[in-house]
Amino acid sequence: MSEKKVQVEIDGATYTLLTDENEEQIRDIADYVSGKIAEVKSNKLSYDRELVLASVNIANDLYNVGNRYKRLKEESSEAMEKFPGLVENYKKSVAHNDELIEKIDQLSEENNELKAENESLNKKIIVNEQSDKTIEKLRAELERLQKEVVSLKSENDQLKGSI
Secondary structure, three states: OOOEEEEEEEOOEEEEEEEOOOHHHHHHHHHHHHHHHHHHOOOOOOHHHHHHHHHHHHHHHHHHHHHHHHHHHHHHHHHHHHHHHHHHHHHHHHHHHHHHHHHHHHHHHHHHHHHHHHHHHHHHHHHHHHHHHHHHHHHHHHHHHHHHHHHHHHHHHHHHHHO
8 A cells, every 4th residue: 555645625624634545536525525514604503513414415425326326236237237148249240240241242253253244245245246247148148149140050051052
């Protein structure tokens, strides 16, 4: 224990206190006690009675704080009991969320690959459509040329017969 001396003023009198507590805290407490004494100051009361009344008021404040503490403790007991489970559920949720994020990343990558493949296939479709048009043109040209060949053969046969 490293007790230190703290000088405080309570109701106009100076006191030297030995304490392990924070000096600012001790000064705040002294101010509080001085305030409680000032609340009950009266020319009709002796100093001893003023101190007793101030002490009763301080005890009342402490009693009220204690009751409030008990009530808050009771109100929070269910939450405190559930806290470890909630922490575990939170950790599981975070882990599940991480798994879902990883799955989303994988699916996004697959989606991008499928988009690229789709683009490639669309280009091939366009090339195939152009090839189909070219083939149709070539078929039409072939058909025309075959008809011309047939016509020329017929003309050639006529010319052979006339020679």
